[in-house]
Structures are given as structure tokens and as C-alpha cells.
Amino acid sequence: MRLRCVAEDILSQVEEMAEREGVSCQGLLVGSAARNTWLAGDHDLDIFLAVPEEGDLGEALRLARKLAPIHQEKYAEHAYIRTIIDGFEVDLVPCYALKDASRIKSAVDRTPFHSRYVAERIQGLEDQVLLLKQFMKGVGVYGSELRVGGFSGYLVELLVLNYRSFLGTLEAADLWCPGQIIDLESHSLVTHQDPLIVVDPVDPKRNVAAALTLDKMFRFVAAARCFLRSPGEEFFFPPKRSAFSGEDLRSKIMRRGTSLMLVEFPAPDVVEDVLFPQLRKAEESVRTLMMRNGFSVMRSEVAWHDGSKVNDLPPRANGLARMLFELDVWQLPRIQKHFGPPLWEREHLSRFLESHPEPISGPYIEDGRAVVEISRKYTTARELLMEEMGRISLGKHLAAQVRNGYNIYVGEEILSLEDKPLRAFLSEFLEARGVIC
């Protein structure tokens, strides 16, 4: 296996260079490649550069830079290096070499312990892991990135270690309820509120499935159920759905009779795991804004579209962040009912009446409370968003981008934007079809 060969080569280069530079640093192959559970499309190679507990991560980082002169510097909890070696994407990650997983200083320090735990137990089950990974990939629940909110590679390995096979895992999942606990070493220490709790065998306080969302958990459950009833290759390799044509999109949107709104702005220069929580937060803020102003959002979704694929001049370096909202109605009447205090709260009532000296209708009494009908500030969702988008709570990086400007497209206008990722995004949004039994 060529990947394994490349890995060995890098490890020996690390050893040589550490010796030459007089740095105390050991190379460790971790991740799926280390234990023959690597699936094409997984991140290729994770090589950790471990310095002693009292050592300096900076030295390991300098070593990595020398090892791969052409590289990107990345940053998660601390800095690491991403490079291409022999056609594989390789991350070189500084970490501390620890004896005890409970003494870790950052998340990456835990990885070698995971790697060791699985490597010592997975022999003979590698194919089951690969099957389960490919199944999850096919049904769209593989990956613990925040964008996906699915199952990590390590989590898949633990599931197979626990249920002993691909099919065993599916059969068990069919019966899962929210709050399902899997505790391989029977040493759970902490109660978690997560939908699935898989106690980390090397760090019992930690839930390995913490990033898994309720909906992705049950997307897997639903797919497992369907597969058990009627197995087929298409679960692993679903036929690629082609996006709807512009004409199809138009007729589907017309048929729904809803109002679509697209908010779009240049994506900030941050990694996906930083961008997505901010996009979700922005999505939630817009939903709240809409609701507070009387508009109800049926569904919404966010996306990050690569700048090079977007039909947009000049191309934006970091692509476009997009939020799509589907509304029941886009226009509301001019008046709105405004409820005041109960009639027997005399002080509140006085203040309420003073602040509405000339309502359109009222004041009148409904269920014992004073009510006035006043003019709505925004009668269309578009006006509302145009005016208020800059004032709602967004993540730090998004807020900065939004201050520099954003576009809002409503209904037909969205269809005039003809880039491919948008068409795929819209198609998937409108279809919204999962494998559910």
C-alpha cells in the first residue's frame, strides 16, 4: 500500500532531521492510515511530531517547516503544517508526548492515544470499519466537521470494536434512542446530554460522539433500517443526483408557492470549522429576526461556495457564504397587534398607553390586557433584512464581512444567479429527500 510506504518514508525523514538538528522529537503516524482503515477521501496522512512533555512545540513546528518547504500554515488549537508529499495531503502536527491521556494539554495530544487504542484491537475488523465508513459516507453522515456534524473516523472504529461488525452496528443502530450510551471500557464518569454518548476509552470524561447532531444520528439510523430491509450498493455509492435545470428549479419553486430569500456575502478567511458555527449562528439570528417581525421561516440552510466555481467577477478569494431562507409569506399587513400589560397593572398600563398615543386602532381590551394596533415597521421580509442584517448577532468573522456589504436576492432574482454550486444547493434544498424507513 503506497500510502503506508509514503508514511514510513516521512517518519524516517523526521527522525533523521530531528537528530541532525539536535531536537528531541519523535514522528508518529496516527489516523486511519496507521491502522489500515483509511478510506479514499479521508484526510490522507496525519503525522504527529511529539516533543517531550516539558519540551517546546515551536521546535517541532520549525522541524516541520524544514521538512516540507512548500506548505500552508494552519491553525486549530495551535499551529500545524499542511503539505503535499508524493501526491498525498499530509498534515504535520506538533504535539506533546504524554504517558497518560488524562494529562493532555490540547486536543491533538489525545490523538496518539486514540491511535494506539484502536491499533491494538482492530486487527481482523479493518474491512468492517471500511464498510461502515463508506456506508456513512454514502448516506451523508460521515465526518465530524461542524459542517457535517456526523461520525468521525475514530467513532466509526469504536462502533465496530463495540458491535464487532458492520451489520452488527446497523442492527444495533436500528434500536437506538436519543441518549444511547456506548461504553467500551465500562468506565463512564460524566453524564452527557448529547444524543449519542460514546465514552472515550482513553479519556473517560470525553464523549467521542459530541459533534454528532441528533438529526445526523437518526439519518444514520434511518439508513441502517432501510439497508437491513433491502440492502443494496446504492447505500454505499448513491447515484450522483444532477442538479435541476434552471427551468425545473423555476417550476418547482412556483409550485411550492413559498418565498425564497438568499443572503450572500464574501466568506472570511478562516477554516471551515470556524466558519460553519458562525454561519449557523447567523442563520439562527435571521430566523429569530424574522419571527420577531411576524415572518415565519419554513426551512433554511447555509453553504460555503468556492469562489472559483461561482460565476462572479472578480472572483472572491475565499468564496461566498450563502444563507437560504424559505418563508410562508414575504409580505404582511401594515398593522400589527401590540399587547400591553393587564388592566390591573396600573403603572405599566400608564407607561404603555403613553408610549402609544395614537394607535391605528385601539386601545382596546383583550383577555384583560390592553391592546393597540400599530404600524408595522417592515411589511416585507426583504425590507426587514436589508435594514436589520447589519444589526443582528453574528459571529466575529461574519460580522466583519457583513459590515462590508452583502446581497439579498428574493424569488426570481435567485434564479438569475447562474453559478453551478448555487444550482446544486437549491436543488438539494428543494428535494430534501433522505433515506428514511
Added chain:
Amino acid sequence: MRLRCVAEDILSQVEEMAEREGVSCQGLLVGSAARNTWLAGDHDLDIFLAVPEEGDLGEALRLARKLAPIHQEKYAEHAYIRTIIDGFEVDLVPCYALKDASRIKSAVDRTPFHSRYVAERIQGLEDQVLLLKQFMKGVGVYGSELRVGGFSGYLVELLVLNYRSFLGTLEAADLWCPGQIIDLESHSLVTHQDPLIVVDPVDPKRNVAAALTLDKMFRFVAAARCFLRSPGEEFFFPPKRSAFSGEDLRSKIMRRGTSLMLVEFPAPDVVEDVLFPQLRKAEESVRTLMMRNGFSVMRSEVAWHDGSKVNDLPPRANGLARMLFELDVWQLPRIQKHFGPPLWEREHLSRFLESHPEPISGPYIEDGRAVVEISRKYTTARELLMEEMGRISLGKHLAAQVRNGYNIYVGEEILSLEDKPLRAFLSEFLEARGVIC
């Protein structure tokens, strides 16, 4: 006082006729005329024909028919006679003469006890009663008919007996909260859930204010508060508001931007106190129907319009029953979200998925539940009401009328109906202004 004189005359006629016919029956003047608290516009004269406890109400009724050959026969808990004598409207009501109010057989038997209780205590306070009645009339809370849901004449008298004056009552009311209890004889026996509880001095289990609605109670409180701050004749005799012109109505409706719907059908031949609860029930049923189908009703109101005043040929004997609804929106998108069971309820889920084999979108998972987007049965409030009006829960008499047909007018169409009571109804509905401080 001519009214009193007419009353005395009728009472002696009753006496004579009872003697002539050999019927044991005594005439009693009850109501406000009996105790000098009669206000113009109050029902004029209530004369009770009391038969002994073991006697026959039918004999009293026959006596009443002879006494007033030209009359209407009315029916509340049992039959009575309404006639015009010397220009006054007179009700001749058979009842039992009882020694003890706790042994009453129907509500009317209680009236003589009320009359006696008040008559024995009200001397010197009659003007205070008249002031309070006229004030309540001016601010629209006088009358315990179900249409009004306000204060009965007896209730007003008890308030004055309790608070000793018109102003005293207003000052006390300013501080009322829901659940306020007034117990003149300090012998409350039963807990009531009503907004105002005035223990009946002659029947301690009964709440004299049972018919008073929360909103009418606090309409009085609000008006009392305003009057105490800035007294004026207009509280007693509010300037008659003229209805808006057709042009004004049109522009006010346009300005609101809402959707008005009017449902109209011939009123059944029943008294107001039978009709109104049914109209309120129908109103509530329509509101529920709207809500369940995704339409939100901002406000609604019902009315009974005299057939002779309605521009409608042929005139309907009992007039028209009308229900007015104001909606946020009159049209909704074709699709609607339909939530199914959680993914872990496997049996329910199977049935749900089977019953929606081809949704427009989905099934997908939201908050752990299966969701499909399906076609809405009714996309406009008009269609909905046209189809479903005959199927909703209505009172007995209304249901019969609705089966015979009803009209629905939407938006502009309502303005094309030009009868006067409708214009007044619409004007009041749109204005919806109360005296609130």
C-alpha cells in the same frame, strides 16, 4: 312617575282577574321600576305572576294572556308574555311564590327575593344607582345579556349598596383585580372562577356577576380610572359616533393591509340570549378552523342585524347573523410542513411514511422527527371557509341555518354591501377604541 302609575294599574288588574277566574295568583312588581332605580332604556316593567309553591304556572300564563290579548309569547327557562301597555313594554312572568330563596325552581323565582332585598336597603341611594347605571351604559358595559356580558341592574344596585355611592364604586373599581370578591352578607359558600364574584345575598351559592366577562369588567375599571382623573359628561352620554362613509371605510381597510372576511346567514328565530352563545361558538369554531389550516385571525366579531334595516330583498324575518374575521394573510403557499413521529418510534414512523408515499419534499429529519412537505388542501381562507363551514361545530339553531346556505364576502366585496347596520358594525370594528387609562 307615570311608569309607577301604570305598574300599579296592572297589579290591580291582575288581582281582579285572579279573583274573577278563581286562580290563586299574586301580582308582584319587580325590577328597577319597583325601587325607583329605573333608567330610560332599561326594560320597562317586569310584573311577576306568583302562584303558590304547589300551584300551576300554566294558570298564571293563561291569566297573563287574558290580561294582554295582544302579546308575544316568549320563552326563557319557561314561557312568559311580552306586551305593550300605555306605551311601556311589559313582561308578564309566571313564577312560584316561595318563602325561601334556596328552594327556587327556576331563575325567575329568585327575582322577587332580589327585589325585596334591594327595596329594603336602597332608600336614599337611588340616584347613586341611576348615576352608575348611566355611566356603565355610556361606556358600554351595562346589561347582563350574553351579547353584552356586562353588569346587570341588580349587580349595579348591589355595588352601590356595598360601596355606598357612585364615586365610591368607581374608586374601588380602580383597584380591582381579577377574582375580586364582594360579599355583602359575608356568607360566601362557594368558590367561583369568575373575574368578579358578587355573592348573591339571597342565594349565597350564586355569583351575581357570573355573566360579566373579564374584558367588560376591565372596560368598566378603565373608564372609572379615566373618569376619576378627568370627570366629564361624555362618560354618561358619549357623543354618538357616526359610521364611516364607504370611502373612509375603503381607505381604512386599505391602510390596514389585512384581509376582512364576512360570513352572513339568516338569523334563526330564537331570542338574543340563545343566539349569541351560538354565534360566539361559531366564531370560535371558525377561528380554530383557520388556525388549524395555517391562517391566523387577528380579530373577529359577531353581530345580529335587524332584517328590516338590512338592504336585502326579500327581507329576512329574523334579520341576519354576521361574523367578521380579520386575517393577517388570506393566501398561503401550496406546500405545508407536516411533522411525523420521532425516528425512534419505529411503528409510528412506518405508518407515517406509508401514508405519505410521494411528498413534494422530504421525508427529511428535523429535531429528530420525520418531516414531509405536502400539498395544502386550501391555499386561500375563502376556499377553506366555503368548503368547511358546513362541517364545523356550530350551535343547534345556527347549524340548521347554515345548512340552508350562507354567504361569504371577502375584502372589497364587503364594501359593496351597503346596509347601514353593516357600515356601523365595520366602523366600530375598525376603530376599536375604548376609554382606557
